Amino acid sequence: MGRVLIGLLCTAALAGCGPLGGNGPFGRSSDLAAPSPAPLDGVADARPPIDRVETLTVMQTPTGAVIRATGIAPAQGAWNGALIPSPQRAPGVLAYTFRAIPPETPGAVSTPRSREVTVAVSVPNRQLAGIREIRVSGASNARSVQR
Numbered sequence: 001m002g003r004v005l006i007g008l009l010c011t012a013a014l015a016g017c018g019p020l021g022g023n024g025p026f027g028r029s030s031d032l033a034a035p036s037p038a039p040l041d042g043v044a045d046a047r048p049p050i051d052r053v054e055t056l057t058v059m060q061t062p063t064g065a066v067i068r069a070t071g072i073a074p075a076q077g078a079w080n081g082a083l084i085p086s087p088q089r090a091p092g093v094l095a096y097t098f099r100a101i102p103p104e105t106p107g108a109v110s111t112p113r114s115r116e117v118t119v120a121v122s123v124p125n126r127q128l129a130g131i132r133e134i135r136v137s138g139a140s141n142a143r144s145v146q147r
Contacts, residue, residue, distance in 0.1 A: 029056035029143040045084055047099035049139040050117060056136050056143040064128055068120040069098055069136045072112050077103030081119040092132040
C-alpha cells in the first residue's frame with residue numbers, strides 16, 4: 001500500500017512538468033519557406049546563413065528560455081555558429097538568423113549528420129513578454145515555434 005501511495009504522489013507531482021525535453025510554453029517547430037535576407041542594421045556579420053535549419057526547440061528556464069537550433073551546413077567543418085537577432089518583422093515575433101563560418105578549405109559533403117551545427121541562445125523573461133512566435137532562418141528555410 002505504501003509503495004502504491006508513493007508512486008501516485010510522484011506521478012501527481014510530475015504531471016505538471018510536461019513532456020521530457022518539451023518546448024515548455026511553445027509547441028513543436030514547423031518548417032517555413034526561407035524569408036528574404038534582412039539588413040543587419042549596420043552590424044556587419046561575415047558569417048553566411050546556415051544552409052538549412054533542421055530543428056528548433058525552446059526550453060523554458062526559471063529566468064526565461066533557451067532557444068536551441070540545429071542546422072545543416074553545405075559541407076563538413078562549419079564552425080562558430082550563432083543565432084543573430086533579426087529586425088522585428090511583425091509584432092509578437094522574435095526572429096533570428098542562424099549563421100556559421102564555413103571551413104577555409106571545402107571539406108567532404110558526407111552525411112547530413114556529419115554536417116550538423118547546433119547553437120543556443122538564452123532569452124530573459126522580459127524579452128519574451130508579448131512574444132507569440134520564435135523564428136530561426138537559414139539560407140533555404142526557416143523554422144518557427146508558436147505559443
